[in-house]
Amino acid sequence: MTDRTTTPTTGRRTRLPRPIGLTLVRPSEIYGAEPYFHELTAGLDRVVRPRGHAVLLRVLPDREAELELCRRWSTEGVVDAVVLVDLGVDDPRVSLVAELDLPAISVSSPEISSGLPAVWTNDDVAVEEAVDALALLGHVRLAHVSGPLGLAHSLARRDTFTAICAARGLSAVTATGDYSSESGERALQTLLGDESPATPTAVVFDNDLMALGGLAEARRRGLDVPGDLSLVAWDDSAQCQLSEPPLSALSHDVQRIGEMVGETVLAVLDGERPPTLEAPPIVFVPRGTTGPPVP
Structure with missing residues (x-):
């Protein structure tokens, strides 16, 4: 297989565009069910394909496999650039792409991207909007x-949630999932387990699948949503x-x-140094799973 072609007018050989690489550490069953990355790659492909680039996405079991694949892509000249998602604090991929001189951008905040060109969503503002919307409905235990x-974005959302609740005088508890619907069910079981006066009356989930799992668990318990419990998903x-009901x-x-x-x-790839871009604002969309708590 060759990545070169000959132009008919000059006879000079030019390199064909290579794919844009995107790696994702997820169990395959979660990736298959989670809409976010399907939507993200659809938008990415729509822009790069007219320039001759495909999107090469690989779902991998762990971070080490992800690092090894980036090294191989660079050594073998498989991709023209990579897109880094799900960055952690001091993420080793950031230093690796610099070491490999592999063009890269991140989908993360500028602080985490360590100088890489970045596209990011202002999650802090989104969390604040969700908390305020629930507080306006009368929820005080979130x-x-x-x-x-x-x-990094999971940690930032959690820390912002607890800080904003504290600033508003609201009770806040947290749980952690793995983006699967099953982990949403387990998280709600934990949050509602003791049925104490501090049991939350509203829950914000970090993705759609976990929120759907939470909704399934609420039904299993015979809870009315939103009368007994309000639920909010992320991504929509x-x-x-x-x-x-609609989430x-x-x-x-x-x-x-x-x-x-x-x-x-x-x-x-055109040799520019693009600025960090902030995505359009995230907005709270009320539907059938949020309402005032039953007195």
Whole structure:
């Protein structure tokens, strides 16, 4: 297989565009069910494909496998650039792409991206909007179910949630999941386990699947949603809108984020130093799973 072609007018050989690499550490069954990255790659592909680039996505079992694949991609010239997602604090991929001189951008906050061109969502503002919307409904005992705390955005959302609740004089408890619906069920079991006066009346989940799992667990317990318990999802895929009742959600245009990632990748490949881009604001969309708590 060759990556070169001959131009008919000059006879000079030029290199064909290579794929844009994107790696993701997830169990395959979670990736298959989670809409976010399907939407993100759709937006990315829409922008880079007209320039001849495909999107090469690999789902891997752990971070070490991800690092090894990046090394191989660089050594073998498989990709023209990589997109880094799910960054952790002091993420080793950031230093690795610099060492390999591999063009890269991150989908993360500028602080975590360590100088890489970045596209990010202002999660702090989104968390504040969710807390304020629930407080306005009369909820004073809130909970948050985060993704894995090794991910910088999960940690930031959790810390912002507890800080904002404290500032508003609201009770806050937290739990952690792995983005699967089963982990959402388990988290809600933990949060509601003691049925004490401090039991939360509203829960914010870090993705759609965990919120759907929480909704299933609430039904299993015979709870009325939203009368007994209000639930909020993050990302607002079609799964939220089609659930029964439809899930209230922190909604953002994930395909547009993917397009912004693609625009930034192309700018880097053109030799530019693009600025950090902030995605369109995340907004709270109330639906059938949020309402005032029963007195």
